[in-house]
Amino acid sequence: MRGTIMNYPLTLPTILEHAGRLHGAQEIVSRMPDKSVHRYRFSEFYNRTKKLADGLIKAGLKSGDRVGTLCWNHYAHLEAYFGVPCSGGVLHTLNLRLHADELAYIAKHAGDRFLIVDDDLLPILEGFRDKVDFERIFVVRYNGDPVPADMEDYEDLLDGATSEFTYPEIDEFDACGMCYTSGTTGKPKGVAYSHRGVVLHTLAVSAPDAFGLSMRDCILPIVPMFHANAWGMPTTAVMAGAKTVFAGPHTDHESVLELLESEQVSMTSGVPTVWLPVVDAMKREADRWNLNPALKFVIGGSAAPEAMIRDFDTLGHQVIHAWGMTEMTPVGTTGIPKPSFDSMSRTEQFATLAKQGIPLPFVDIRVVGDDGPAPWDGETMGELQVKGPWIADSYYEPDDPIFSWTDDGWFRTGDVVTVDPEGYVKITDRTKDLIKSGGEWISSVDVENALMGHPDIKEAAVIAMPHERWVERPLACIVLKEGAVLSVESVREFLADKFAKWWLPDAVEFIEEIPRTSTGKFQKMALRERFKDYASE
C-alpha cells in the first residue's frame, strides 16, 4: 500500500527559495583578500544566486555539466554553492592547496566545463590551465586588476542574467556537487554528491544534538568550502537563516579571533591545527577578545587532542567534536554529551569529549575487526563501516580498482575505531597508520594525543618502524616547543602511566616540524618515508 503523500523532490532550489523568502534580512559577511569586509543580506544573496543560475544556463550550461570553483570562503563561493546546483549543474570545488598536476588531473577527470576563480588565485590557475579544457572562465574580482583577455568578469555573468529565473526540473538523485579525495596511493577519487544526500545531510546536522543551527546563530566556517561542502555548515546556515561569516584567505589566529569577536560568532568550525594557535592566543591574552559566550567550536578533520578540549573548556567554550569523510557529505558523528555525561567524573567527561561522538540519525555504523563484528565495549578495535542516505556508494569513474565498499554494500572508512556502550565512536587510527606489534594493535593516534598533552611538546606523530621480532614498533616524532629540552627517557616516563608498557614508543626523534597534507593533517607517509630505514634497538 502506497502512502497518499506528494512525491516532492529533495533538491537545493527548495532550500534557496525558503531562505530567500523567509530570511531576506539576515546578513552574509565576507572578509576579502585585502582584509576589507563585504556585507550583504540574504535577499541580495538570493537574487544574485538565481542570476548566477540563469547566467550559467545562458552561457550554455546543460543539466549535469560540471562547474569548477577555485575560490576562498566568501559570498561568491556561497552563490556558487547554490547557483550551480540550482541551474541543474554540478559544483566542483577545487582544492587550491593541491599541486598543479593534481588539480589538472582532477579538473580533467571531472570534466569541468566552466570555472569560477578568485582573481588572487589566478597564479594557481596558470599552473595547470594549459592541461585542462575550461570553455569559459569567470573571474571574481577583488584586487582591481583587469580581467585577463581570455576570461570573463563574474559580475558580467550576473549582470546579463535575471533573478526571475525558473528552476529546471531536477531529480533528487542527480548530482549537485563533486569533491575529490586524495588518498595516499593511486589517483584522486571523486565523490558526486546528490541533491537528496545534501538535503538530508542538511536536515540531519540541523538537529539540536548535531550543529543545532537556528536563525539566532552566527556561523564562521574556517573549514574551506573546497573541503567536503565545508562540513555542510554553509548550506545548513542558509536553510536555518543563520548569519553567515566567511574569513576569505585569512585563517591565521589573529584574523580569526578578530572576526569571531567583531561578528559575535556563535559557531565556528575547523581542523585542530587551525585551533592550536587560536587557543594558545586566548590563553596568553585572556582578556583581549570579547567573544560571544555562547561560541561553540566544531572540531573535525582529524582528532582534537584532549588537551585542546580542556583548554577550550577552561576558557568557557564548548567543543563539538565531529567526524566525517569526503565520502559522507561529510558528517557522520557529533560529540554532544548525552545525559549520562552529567554523572561522569571530569576525567571521564573529557575522555568522552575527546571521542568523535555518536552517529547522526540515518548514519548506520558497524565495526569490523580481524574476527568479524566488534562489540560496542569501548575496547575492541575494528574498521568503521557505514551506510546511509548521504554516504557514497561508489567513486565517480575511478581510474584505479576500488576496494572501499564491502560485498554487502557498506563503505569502508579506513578508520580504526572503538565504540563504547553509549555509542561514542573513538577513532584510534587509520587502518594504514595502525601499528601492529606482536599481533596486537597500537593506536598511533592515542599515543600522539597523550604526547601533545605534555607541556613541552608542540606536536607529535607516531609511526610504525619495522622490527624483526614484533614486526612493527612505534617511533615517536616530536616537535618541541621553543626552547624546550626533553630526553627520550622522560618522554617514555610521561607516557608510562597512561598506556600498557608495550604501547610505549621504543624510539623518539626530535624533529623541526611535522609535514602536513594540503588539508593541514599530519602527513605520516612522509615521516614513514624519512624513517623507513630506522633501526630499532
Add this chain to the structure above:
Amino acid sequence: MRGTIMNYPLTLPTILEHAGRLHGAQEIVSRMPDKSVHRYRFSEFYNRTKKLADGLIKAGLKSGDRVGTLCWNHYAHLEAYFGVPCSGGVLHTLNLRLHADELAYIAKHAGDRFLIVDDDLLPILEGFRDKVDFERIFVVRYNGDPVPADMEDYEDLLDGATSEFTYPEIDEFDACGMCYTSGTTGKPKGVAYSHRGVVLHTLAVSAPDAFGLSMRDCILPIVPMFHANAWGMPTTAVMAGAKTVFAGPHTDHESVLELLESEQVSMTSGVPTVWLPVVDAMKREADRWNLNPALKFVIGGSAAPEAMIRDFDTLGHQVIHAWGMTEMTPVGTTGIPKPSFDSMSRTEQFATLAKQGIPLPFVDIRVVGDDGPAPWDGETMGELQVKGPWIADSYYEPDDPIFSWTDDGWFRTGDVVTVDPEGYVKITDRTKDLIKSGGEWISSVDVENALMGHPDIKEAAVIAMPHERWVERPLACIVLKEGAVLSVESVREFLADKFAKWWLPDAVEFIEEIPRTSTGKFQKMALRERFKDYASE
C-alpha cells in the same frame, strides 16, 4: 549526471534502530488509567517494539495490512507507532471520541485487519464492533479484567515473538500510518502517511526553529496519539532520544500540571482548550507547581488566543504556536520569533506570537485570493495552499468527489490566511467560516480572539448570519464567565477600537456553551444550524 550516493530508504526501522542502540537508557513514562505511573527505558521499548513487529507478522500480517489502534497515549501506543510500520504494516489510529457509526465507517473503509485496544476502551469498541471485520483483537490490559473470550492479550502477542526480528524490506513511499479527518460535509477522508513523509517531517520538526528536541528534553504530548501522529512529537522524541511522558486518559488540568511538575517536562503540546484551565490554575495558584523553567507549550489545532500567550509569558513560559493539518503529517508552520522580533514593541511581539508562524523548510506555501495570488503584506486574505514532501496528494479511496487539490497540484488547506512580509502566516478563518459582508471578508477568528480577551467572556464564536443588503453579517455567540453580565452595546464598544466599524457584530447572543467537535474545536456548523433563521436588524 547521477550522484554517487547510496539509495538508502527513509523508513521508520532506521529511527527505531538508532534509538534502541544509542538511547537505551532514556525513560518512557506513562500514566495509566488508574493513575499509577508505568516506567521503562528505551532499551525495553526497543525490544518490545521489535517483538510487536515480529508478533504481528507471526499473526499473519502482510505488507500493507492495516492495524487499528483504539488507545490512549501510553507506551503500548508508542510501541504500535513503530512496531506496526516496522512489520511492514500500516498503523491506523482510531479517534476514540468519534461516534460509533463514524468509527465503524472509518475502520471498515481503511480495511483494518487487526486491532489493538485498551481494555478500558472496550465499551467504545462494543459500540461498533459488529459492523466491522477485525480478524484479531489484541487487548492492552490495565484494569485487571480478564480478556474477553474472542480477543487476545497484547502481552501474549509479544511473549510469543522475538526481538531478534529482521525488518522486511520497505519502500520509502509505502504507507506507514493512516488517519481520518472528519470534514463538516461528506464522509470522513483518510490520509495514508508514507515512511518517507514521516521521516522527513521528523527531521524537519527536530530543527531548533521548530520543536528543537534534543536528548536533554522531556516531552509530554497532551495531543492524542490518534490525532495526526500526535503532531510528530513522539516520533521526534524517539529519534532524538528525548525522555517521553504520556498522560494516558488524564488530561484534566490538575493531572497535567502534576505530571509536568513530577517529570520536569521541557516541552508539552496540545490544543488551546486543554491549556485554558491549565493557565487559569497557574494564575490562581502561582506557587503550587514547581515546573521546569525551560518548559515550552506547543499550541496548535486551533488558534491560541493572544490573551493565553500573554498569560504564559507572564508566567515565564514560552508558547510555540504551530499550525498543521491531518493532511500534512501534520506540521506546516511554527511560530519561533525571528531576530527581527527583538526590535518590536511588546504589542507587536504578542501580535506576532499569536500568528501561526513561518513555514518549515520544504513546506512550500502560497496564498490565493479572489483575484489570484495574494502578496505577503500581512493584510490581503486568501486561501493557504501548500506543497511538500510530507503533504497528502490525495485521500485514500475517497467515497465523495474531492476538490481539495488545485489543478497544478497544491493542497487547498481551506484556511483563509494573511502572510506578513516576514513570512508569518496568520489564520484568519476557515474558508467555510469566513463572513463575506458587502463583498469584503471579515475574519470570524480575529473577532473571536478579541472577544476572548474580555475579562468577562469565557468563550466566543462568531458566525455569519444572512443579510439582505450585505449578504452576510457577523453574529457573536458568547459564553460569559460565571456571574458576569454584559450588554450587547458594551460588547460592541469593547471591539470598537480594535476593528473597522463594519467588522463589528450586528448581533450578540449570550449562550450556555459552544458546541465542540470531537477534537475540542468549536463546532460552528452547529451554531450556524441553531441560528440559521436569525433575523438581523
